[in-house]
Amino acid sequence: MTGRPVGRPRDPALDVAIRQAALALLAEGGLEACALDEVARRAGVGKATIYRRWPSKDDLVRDAFEGPDPELVPTEDAGSLVEDCRRLLLTLGAALRSPRARAWRRTVPALGPDSPLAGSLPIGPVEVWNDAVLEMLDRARRRGEVADDGLHPLVVQSACSTVMARWFTDPDGDEAGERVLVEQLLSVLISPHVPS
Structure with a gap:
């Protein structure tokens, strides 16, 4: 017999919402503005939800800067x-x-x-x-x-x-x-x- 996972599966959409909330706060006022209480409020989650994913604010900030970058350079030859x-x-x-x-x-x-x-x-x-x-x-x-x-x-x-x-x-x-x-x-x- 295989054991069943305990608790609900982690929702990847919450990870995205939390990262986006952190980036928005960093853009508004830097590290001081990015308080975890405010990140949780903006993302519509409890603070415990953040701590289950990131042990500290620094870990969340590092992770928020990861991920796909916007297109930085055009890849096609425009002809001139x-x-x-x-x-x-x-x-x-x-x-x-x-x-x-x-x-x-x-x-x-x-x-x-x-x-x-x-x-x-x-x-x-x-x-x-x-x-x-x-x-x-x-x-x-x-x-x-x-x-x-x-x-x-x-x-x-x-x-x-x-x-x-x-x-x-x-x-x-x-x-x-x-x-x-x-x-x-x-x-x-x-x-x-x-x-x-």
């Missing part, structure tokens, strides 16, 4: 360097508006060196963006849009950095303003290097 750059910058902007990115902005920069969370939370996808820039430029060279030495990767990376800087300095910036910024960056930094 300007359009590839446009898609990359807009995708980057959308990723920075995600709940996880907003939570990161309020939480990670404020961690002190003695925090148990220091070093265990994501540091950001800079390498992914840099790789995407190199791939875009390589495609543009193969298409004959730019010469081998015609556009340094730092030019495109600086456009990415400007989108990131806007995220740090204007956390309430909207998508419309971001589109204006992207078009300005394309006009000033990218289009002059691409023959019309």
Whole structure:
């Protein structure tokens, strides 16, 4: 005979609701705002439900930052360097508006060196963006849009950095303003290097 499990099976939907509530609170006010009582209230669960899944708030915060990331770089070739750059910058902007990115902005920069969370939370996808820039430029060279030495990767990376800087300095910036910024960056930094 096999023993029957004791108690109700764990509901994965509750795990998702708790993580989402934690991220929302982190995005609003960082670690101080992410009190477990408030996480439980937002998720519509008892505090004991959280402790059955995560032994501490730090464990919940680490887990909330795990999981599938928003799309960080477009994977399809748009057919031109300007359009590839446009898609990359807009995708980057959308990723920075995600709940996880907003939570990161309020939480990670404020961690002190003695925090148990220091070093265990994501540091950001800079390498992914840099790789995407190199791939875009390589495609543009193969298409004959730019010469081998015609556009340094730092030019495109600086456009990415400007989108990131806007995220740090204007956390309430909207998508419309971001589109204006992207078009300005394309006009000033990218289009002059691409023959019309």
